[in-house]
Amino acid sequence: MIVLRLNHQQRDFLQTVVDRDAHLGDIGDLVRAALRDAPAHVPSGETPPARREPPRRTPVRRHLLEPGTGKAFEVDAGQVIRISQIAGHQCVDLNVFSRRDGRERLHVGRTRGMQGQRPGPGDVLWSNAPWERPIMAIAGGTATTDTRFPFCSRLIYSAFFGLHNRTNCEEIQNEAQREYGLSPWDIHESLNLFMHTGTGPGGEAVIRRNRARPGDHIEFVALLDLLVVPNVCGDDVTNCSNFGMRQVAVTIEQGRPADAELARTARNRAAILGLPPAREVPGARPLRRDPGFVPAFPHLPLRRADVPVEVGEALTHRFTRARNLDLYAADDDALRDITLSWAIERLGAFTGNG
Ligand SMILES: [Zn+2]
Structure with missing residues (x-):
């Protein structure tokens, strides 16, 4: 037995x-x-790469993301947000918004176009038009990233698995973002963290078994005052997170001079390309926390x-x-x-x- x-x-x-x-x-x-x-x-016979510890900084806040949940974090320009594996194997989806105007947000397609399919340390993340500017820089870490696969949604599980009522990144993000007045249609394509993607025999993008190990992490330095919304991917039936959902740690810290330097360098490299002149867009929609917000993530608890x-x-x-x-x-x-x-x-x- x-x-x-x-x-x-x-x-x-x-x-x-x-x-x-x-x-x-x-x-x-x-x-x-x-x-x-x-x-x-x-057996692969490969020796895993030596573990790299993140640099020491002054902590601002630390939070454990539970399976089936996400959370919106205020990250001020110059601060660093780190997302870390605890048990390993866990894919994390990321949404990012400008707090000054929530209409400006991470544009994963533009980021892919400017930085390639798997942005890494030193690359910047780009916002949507008409802003189209670097909003975060990847400061370091050991995580793989992916910009090709859309977030898992109610559609994906209905269409491909015949499952209609279960955790998914769409609904998890919706609930996490609600804390700052963002609506279900504000969700944008996710930057996929700790996702192991490759190319299939026909040239198509494929997701492989997750290789994230305990302590693997990714760090971003904010270039504007941001709302950063990571969530534990709701997929526990495929190899994307190796058939499970696990806790993930989120840490926000004060940036060091080295982080400011990295941000400056990354931004300058982007600016050399020729950024469009900044444009005032009327009707700014500042994001503010709803003090009465109580999270109610659907499909929990997992039994x-x-x-x-x-x-x-x-x-x-x-x-x-x-x-x-x-x-x-x-x-x-x-x-x-x-x-x-x-x-x-x-x-x-x-x-x-x-
Ligand atoms: Zn997902």
């Missing part, structure tokens, strides 16, 4: 696959089929929904050979990966969503 550790949304997903597949009577059948088909894991499964000696042996020891220290995580990966393939589901 083994136990497949799930939350209720993951179990709902497996049940949808069972319901559609005449060969499967229950989730136990699905787990056994997944184990039978699981190829032996080939435990473990499934005990009878497996014989042969399948237990198979599992021992198939579990991905490069990624997972715990058998629970490895088993969930094997099972959910198999279920997605069975469903013929498209997994390309952030």
Whole structure:
């Protein structure tokens, strides 16, 4: 007997696959089929890069983002916001707005056009037209980034998974942004943090298993007074966050002279391209905190929904050979990966969503 550790949304997903597949009577059948088909894991043999600690600065505030939530943070020009892994494996979506005028916000498409598909340390993030200027610079860190995949939304889970009621970045962002009077239509394309993307055989963008490790982080220095809204990606059924949702740490600190220098350099490099003259846009919409705001994130709490499964000696042996020891220290995580990966393939589901 083994136990497949799930939350209720993951179990709902497996049940949808069972319901559609005449060969499967229950989730136990699905787990056994997944184990039978699981190829032996080939160790990568790679040594992970040495861990780099962030520099020491004066802290302003620290917050733990819980699974299924996000939060809007005021980050003043010159301050640094750091988003860090705790357990690893967690994709984070990011929205950014100017506090002086919430109509000015991060434009991920423009950022991709100016900085490439995966902006990194020293690159700037660009705002939308008619402002079109650098609003943050990436000050450092070890995170991968992605600008190609749109946030996961109600549509993605309905269209590709047949799931209609579950955590998703769209609704998490909506709720987090509501604290500052932003509406559901204010959400913009997310900058995807700690997402591991690559190119598939047909040249298409694909999402691979998450490689973020404990302590991996990314730091941004604000170039204007900003509202920065990270959220723990609501996807716990694909490899985007390795089939789970985990806590993430957010730290805001006073910038050091070195951060100011990095911001200046990044901004100057952008300005050399020839920035359009600044334009006054009438009707500014300053963002202010709603003092009465009480967060109410939908689809929470996540409930435990473990499934005990009878497996014989042969399948237990198979599992021992198939579990991905490069990624997972715990058998629970490895088993969930094997099972959910198999279920997605069975469903013929498209997994390309952030
Ligand atoms: Zn997401």
